[in-house]
Amino acid sequence: MTHPNPFASNILKIYKKHSYIVCDSSRDMITVNFNETDSTYRLHKIDNSICCYKKILRAGVADKADHSYKLGPCVKIQQDFLVPTDVTAMIAYCHRPPHDYAVQKNVFSFVHPRKDSDKSPKSAHEKRPSVLLWGIDSVSRMTIELTMPKMYEYLKTSNWFELQGYNKMGDNTFPNLMAVLTGFNKTFANAQCRPDKVGGLDACPLIWKDYQARGYTTAFAEDWSPFSTFDYSSMGFLHPPTDAYGRPLILAAEKELKVTHQSQLPYCLGRKPAAEYIYDLGVQFTRVNRNRTFFGMFWTNTFSHNDFTVTSAMDAKMVEYMRTLEKKGVMDNTIIIFFSDHGSRFGPLRILDSGFVEERLPFIYFHVPLWIQDKYPKLLRNLRVNKNRLTSPYDIHATLKHILELDTPPEKLPHPDACPSCQSVFLEMNWSRNCSQAGIEKHWCACDSSFELPTKDPRAKVMSTQLVDAINKFVSSKKGTKRCRRLRLNRIISVQQRSNSNHYLVQVKAQPRNAIFEATVDWDPSAQTISIRVPSVSRLDTYFGMSGCSSVKETKKFCIC
Template sequence: MKDFEKHTLKECHNDSDLVTSQFDFKLNQYRLHIHENMAKRMLKGSKGNATLECKYQKIGRNEIYEIPDNSYREFKSVPLPDNLLVPKHTDFMITKCYVKEQKKPPKLLQTDGLTFIEDHLRKEEAKAYAKQQQKNPKPSVLLMGLDSTSRMNLRRAMPLVYKFVSQPGWFEMQGYSKVGDNTFPNLLAVLAGHSPKTLAKMCNVTKSGCLDTAPFVWKRFKSSNYTTAFAEDCRAINTFNYLLPGFLQQPVDYYLRPFLVAIEEKFPVTKEFGFSFCVGRRLSFDYVWNFGKQFIDRFLKKNPFFGFLWSNSFTHNFFTAATALDALLLKHLHSFEVAGLFNHSIVILMSDHGQRYDTLRGAASGYYEERLPMMFIYVPPWFRKKYPHLVANLVKNRNRLSSNYDLHMTLHHLLQLESTSMADFAKKHRSVACPSCQSLLFELPLNRSCQQAGIEEKWCCCNPVKTLAKKTDFVRTIGLAVVQKMNEHLKKRKFTRKCHNFTLKNIHKMDRRLHLPMGTNTTDKDERVYIMQFWTRPNMALFEATVQWNHHQHKLHMDVDDLSRLNRYKNQSECIDDKNAKKYCICKDSISNITRIPKIISKVKRFPGLK
């Protein structure tokens, strides 16, 4: 806590909006308003003949671009009169307002970005939905996520939000454990039921079109007549676009990515906490949550929906930066509440993992904080009344071991609520990476193992550990074997031309996992599992390896790609684009003269991080 500091939220602008949008419910269309009274205040320094002139430019998805997710389509700029009805099928827009004075070129006064979520439902569809909700209601589903937020850090840094999700109807999955290192494998498990390894058997994820073939759960919601949406901030590290091609076809009905790419390219971008913070006049975070509010407003009482909102901008790099987000996120949650979201919908507030490096990761609780992300599930009153047996299971499961794959199965369960067991789920709707995983609305086994939950040995938090003395020949032997394995791996992956070989500098800590008495251990009787934190040369890289050591054969078993890097590495790994290898490649052109082991302290703004 000596490194814990509270941050205040910085504003992106101090002027008023010149152009705002309002939904016209009679015409089922957006209308734009130009606030000339606001403009007059801004024009005080101009002469009396100064006038205001506004224009707008439609922005859309560029379907013909080789990688559509990395592009956008911009239309011709046209005049923007007051009370303009936004042309239908307009998803996004950039507005520009100019000061015009005689004999002077127009001066740009304000530019802004607007999003529109129109519903294209027929009136009969909305009426049919209203009738169905009275007889046999279908829950809408909204997933909201903050990157790198452990269940403990939510309490530490965001007490207002934690108080909100402690109200009746919310259930915290305190045994929820991550299944992969960074964002991609954890969200892939939630949304598609796959691990990177199982998906690789279907297609090459680095090739355009691969992700389109994955069984993302929003596809099933769409086939069940749900309206779907997906929004994420920080273009450079979007979950399915960081060192990946994203989607060839638009994955959901309402997709923020083209707008995000456009505004980060066209507007001034201010960085704070390591990533895009202010994009133009607004917070990168607000674009996502305002988009979510529009989505809720359009469909809450007209059609069931599935939405996924994800934010990286505040929480990705620094565990204390969430303190600046607390009141703002609470404000958005209250706006969702006023809109009626919590009367109708299943709402999930979650994260992918906790902090993976620096101060918090180096703390005594860091090992567990990285592996235990926050996970809260809200169940509305009508659902609690109609399905008390399912809610009773949710209550039991709060303190039992669960994983991302279980959440994936829960999402499927919400589309077949009359199921009585996992036997009712079709094979195509089961998690490929974890066939034994199940919905959180069914009771989980009390003595469940990590293996049953699809959690690999490296991420398992169930076994207690014993810390060994560092300065022993045995510990040194394992340390040298690990570093040798890393160098062999660099050679096997043909990285030695770009990446420097490692030498062992120092072993920071060595733990041995103790066997559990419940028969849930998966290792050979001659093998023991060790968790080692160690420093290497060059550049004083700090790693954590979970390895198996066979005492009889004196052999080491480890997957180098599963190494954890506990200090930041962006500026040391720019010579390669492989997501996993970036953790352990020290580029030869990045060698520094650091010889002493540095203290692991992460101060805000000090380093840009990596996904």
């Protein structure tokens, strides 16, 4: 597995560092004060501002359950107003006399303690860690070093453990996160969890259900609502999946506040970046539940998905979040997994020679509390050894299961359904492990060596032509794709033989719109034909906005209207 230099001249040529983006520099007219003792919130008004708030509520039913919200009536805010425990999100409207129109709008989230009895273990023997998944979409282990140098330095010097051989198992966010959260591959996840059916995801055995069953308080939040993991061309959840759920908050913020776009993403929602609504909710959740065990997942897309350079804008802020978790004592009893789902899948960084590995190696780091390191030294030794071993999202699922059973012998621990040979990263991985053993399809495997085939070789032409034909056949076989144009081969970019096998990595440019595709094909030399799983074909150029005429999610990267 090669490790490209993130500071290579061709990368630096397309990299532009961003400073922190200030969405609104005006003074806050209202602030939230949190009481650590009783976990209550009070709203404090500045100067002579007059404010009221509207409660944000989940409002949809059936197929709109995860896609609709409503606002309550505007309730006047007295100075140091105590936020009711039934308010988990609100929009506050403030103005100053003599004006009677709102000059400032703010969206706030609130996490309140659970009303049931605390089920957290009381004795030292029963002590269990909390778990926090803190994610950024589309960031490789090379890119985080380049774009977030402050965070990278923090991770190197603050008792974090990196897995440098962490290899994605599927194309985009959904299969990779489902492997982490369920241990399923994409085909089984779609069949078992039925994301296109109302209530399908509610019945899905997502990992936070295992933690709920052990008395953990749970949370899930994600920004960019139209394209979020469980809602992009899906029904989402019929009922809130976790105790704290951030979707109504982000739906309202995107609709009710001024949206400022960056790289075609809703970067600013009102007065702060969209991602910060998610991470602020994460900080609130951990602080309120600091005295009981919790499982929380907080995932963002809006400063990383479309443009790898924008990630740099959140560098210092990300360190600030981690320092806050430190200062508030959250890290004392919390295993934190700071990670991504994949690297850049399209755009200028992906088209470079290093792009193949860039896409396949997302970053992942673990923070492990000192008491676990002291109590389970062998598990920590294994985690250190695994730094340079091949791992996959299925292994992370096995790890999340293992955390609930730290005293269980390795041979009795469960294995992911889609990868029986995968295991917890707290157990030593075999140094000779291959992608098949890690549940990674050959197209996504970053381990293989390759040998360049001349583009004028007759085999290259046949493979490339058949690849484009296979894509056309796949798209035309789906209902709802009639307006997608037929692709034609324009140029063979490269053909590489993977290891000493009949697997070839083919990269072509097709018309219209200079679309760039990359696929691993199986070549039958006697029949002079290829076999290929078309859904796993990669689209390397930016195709945002080209496929609106297709209603089929899996054809979006192939359809050019």
